[in-house]
Amino acid sequence: MMLKNGFSLGCGALVLALFTGCASMVEMQAIEQFANAIENDDLKKLKHHSTMKFSKVALRNESSIDDLKILRIPTGETTVVNIKDVSKNHKKVVVEVGENKKKLLYDLKQVTKTGKWVVDDIYVKQKQKNLSVMKSVSEQMDLLLTVREFVSAWETGNRDDILGTTDTKFKEVLEELHPAYLARLSKNIAGEPQKSKKKKKPDAQLDKNIAIVRLPRKSGQMVISMQLEKGKWKATDVAVESKIDGKHVKSAKKQAKMLLAVSHFLDAYQQGNKDDLKKYATDQFYRGSLAFGDLTLAPLPLAADAAADYELKIESNLASFVTHAAGRMISLSLIKIESDEIDIPEKYLVEEVTLFHEQDNQQINLTSLFSARAITKLFGDALNKRDMKILEFSSTPDFSARVWKRVKPNLVQQLPIKEITGDDIKILDTKFNGAVTTVAVRQGNLPLTYILREHLGHLLVDDIQLDLKGRPSSVKETLEVMIQVQNYAYYLHEQDIRRLQRNSSRDFNEMVWRQVDQVPETAYQIPEFLMTELSSLDRNENEEYCRIQLGDNFKGAIVMMKKQYGRLVIDDITIMTDKFASQSVSMKKELRLAMAAVPGKLRQHNVQAAYTITNKEDSDTKPPVIEPAAFESPQQEP
Template sequence: MKQQVLDRGAATYRCVVWSAGILACVSGCATLTEAEAIEAFVTAVQQADLGALQANTSPSFRQRALRDPQVTEDLKLLRIPAGEVTLLDVRDVSETEKLVTAAIGERQRKVRFRLVRADDGSRWVVDEVFLKQTHGGVTAVKSVGEQLDLLMSVRDILRAWSQGSREEVLAAVMPSVAQLLDRLPPSYLAWLTEHAVGPAPKLMSIRPAVQLDDNVAIVKLPRAHGQLIMSLRRDEQRWLLSDLALESRDASAHIPSLRKLAAVLVAAAGFLDAYQAENKPQLARFCTESLFRGSLQPADLSLVRLPPPVIPPENFEVHLQGSSADVLVSQDQVVTKLTLRRVQDDAATNDALPQYLVEEVTLYELDTGQQKRLSAVFTAHAMVQIFAEGLSQRDLGLLRHASTLDFNQRVWLRADESRLERLPLEAFQQPPRIVTTVFQGAVTEVTVQLADRAATFRLQDHEGRVLVDDVLLPVRSRPSSLKKVLELAITIQEFALALQDGAIDTVRRVSSRDFNRLVWHQLDQVPPHPTSIVQTLLRPVGQVRLWRDTATAVVGNDTFGARVRFVAEAGTHVIDDVVLVAGPAPDQQVSLKAQLREYVTTRRPVRDRPSRIVVVPTPESDRVNTTTADGDRPFAGTRADETSGPLERPPRGGFSGPSALPPSVPPQSEPRP
């Protein structure tokens, strides 16, 4: 009995030992199989043996990362360590997948492998490799398969763009970009691809810098004269080109954005094609509204010839600058520049493409040196006729419509119908006859023949509209600038009417700082004055002289009138003094500012004891019917048959004629021009 018990115990012990041995053998054999799979992969990488790599990796890895024979060179760029493999950790994910961490080589660099069972289930093969990589001080774990897939995609894209067909070029980019490129004529697309990538660089001879983040990647490739920057996005299972930039030390070869460059070429080609076909609805799609409505819509496009939409690449250049672009086309001694403006901002989504519109076309004639803007060619003559009609008919609406903002602000917006009648526009009674036209970029000069003299209309381009900015009219007693003469005349009228209406604020606005400091800022209201001052200042403007910082304008004549002195302040001319003239002698002239200054200093308080201003008598030949501001007595200028009594003498200390000028205030003399 005892022997039977001993035999049973021995049998049980042998069974347990045998079972433990079997388990140990299975575990050790499994670990050995995993180590062999990793060692086989590392050795294949070290020996650049593509066949061995394919034999020791999964179908998924082979499809993603080993589809190109040059992948062995790409693997060298990733710096996968080589040497003896030591397993550090083995974690079962499922019966067919394991995550294994191994230390490789002398430096014991840690690498993580994902292993899966081979198709026959007999062994483990590598399905993915994860490496720690540091970029810009940031360490992250990157997938070797994804990086190899990206590098091979870059190679495929460069090969397609440098050697492939049109279909292959379009297939290598994002669908939205492909739609844009497909709108380009074949010659434009060929130029674009050659200009962007040139001959395909060999990736095995360079070290691209790769930034990979989920489905977005940036790849920088060194070039002979700079670097190529490719932006890629994963679309389902493929990497596709989203944008491209070429940073070059040669400014003419620089490309800030492939998408922008393509959008510019599409807009330029579409504009030229619609222009050549005289298809105005189509033309409106490719240019700004101001250019189309202001110039092209009413124009006869056959009068000006532009280049055809398809041009040999050697005949055009493209320059991108911020939100604008220039396309230069050389043909038959004429350089045509299309200026385009981006109308969609960069804040749009990644799939939103930039849109450019033509805002101006400039023709540079190399033989004559002229610069013709298309907007000016079509509208300059018409605008001259409109402006001239406005002058002859004294039509403020036409004048304001045909004038630049500066001309309007200086003259026409300050005028009304009554003031317009008093302006010196007598030279423009007949329609002008156009003689010559000179184009100088944004400025166009049209010389016309008037009834008795020639005049030059100077026009400026403003957002596609050509508007009159000045008229140069040769007159012996005035500056040639009509705008400056009219500005001075309008200022005199504003000053006179403000005196008449008691508008002290307007008087101050058109007066100089010195005039305001000495007189108008000392008063709360315009002092009572004889209306003959107003009538004198509203007489036609005669001689005008203009210096750098001062100007004078004479109203009336040397025997009866006024000489108005201006100074330049804040970009315009304001009145600094008015000298009332009753004759050529000094004692027949009186300074209004001096008399007002005397009034301010000798009859304080002004607000309590206002006095009337008395001017010099009017000669018999120029007398007009004028009454005092308060209507109680006639003043100088009243006809003798209407005078009810002798002229009222000014009160003591009040205003008087030229004989009352204080010795310290001599009549002002004008500077020599």
């Protein structure tokens, strides 16, 4: 930087005094020597002509010369405008530089040992939001060099250097991260190394102790939030705005917190430490899955292993951590939990883990896996104990409405489920297909398949499949029909004509139930036969008719049902017994004959039939009243 001719060393102190009134040769010499060192890129001379304080802050590394140029300190002809003596060894010198007469303020101080005047700082007049402010070169250089050091630390990935660039809160999060996660995070932040040696100029916005610095990158820009901490600029967070999809980083601090949550969760899971899992999982995920789940059924990788290959996707308050291990993809879903208290920071918790098997393209989440096994065992145990409350609780609304809600309390112990009950239930395999989960088990010496469906976020039993000759594979379908048969036996026993009518076909009603006020005595025998064990159950293709065989040819019944009123109703009951002359007797016909043969059984307005029952005993002998054990003493509802 050349001084104006009137200020050359040959002009003498008298000429200088004419312009400034109080300028001295040594002060101008200090400014000139400092300016020349900048123009000549001479860092050594710059340090020689500046104070120790300025050198340590603004000239602390080899790139300081380049960064000084980025600040574009005005050069050219210089005119001294004013000199102010602050103290004996401290002066403030105002100069105008170049054709535009850009004003600079030099802070000069005298070195005690040598008496030489050197530059302690420079203030440049700048405009910000229509206001003119004086900015300190040392302050700007300190921030600029700190940004360079920050970028260099994150590019090299050195853990200690990275931690040294961050403030206390940011550092606390990064310190806990596994080195592999921090290395990957720093690589994502730093991006690809710049091939060009030309340094990018940061754009810094300063406001007292806070600064926002934007630094161009190869495919976007890095945004560093900084603040002064104990007199030094430290990064409070960093973001990456990228032109490439998937390379955006909204907040390195938040990503670090997410990675930390994942790391803690995986290590606690691997160790089987459920107390720690409770800290890093949402309450719903923990109570609805992890608390009772057998963690060995679905092993997850250690945090260190997962760091080798992962992808973190973030959207609003949700995030997913995806990694690969043992030939399968694993996804951990996270959610941000914010506190109502200002001084309590947000935290991230794992709310689900999903396993993707690449071979069979099967998708399993831990909630489904653990709850499927738990609900299956709970349901199987409830079948054994005939616990209706648990059966209803663990069944889908359809299963519950069609079966469990229709069971009469005193018929609970008579439920036809002997084949599918057993003291021990062994789970063999679990398969997931969207909202449907199938669980293969061995129970009661039979292989069964539980069909579970998701309902309002919970897996519930919708059916049980089994392979038995002569009956449907669906236990729900079988029970639905059998409970209706057993209830029919109960209505007969209870003389409940109204319900008998509702559960009988039109033909059965016309021939029998609409003709009587009470159940004929001949029908007293029927409940005992209807309560015998199921032998076979057949339904035609369009499900309009159903044939149920109970017991055997010596003691049993065949129940014929047909679809009317949108549901199956009983159309006839054929009793099979060796007590009758004919081994099989249609109860619909026999009851009609019995009503016609016994005076007073038909309603008064009906005409009595002119035929008799084929197996009627002597008139002096009453038919036996048969009360099956199921009806002798009502059972208490569980």
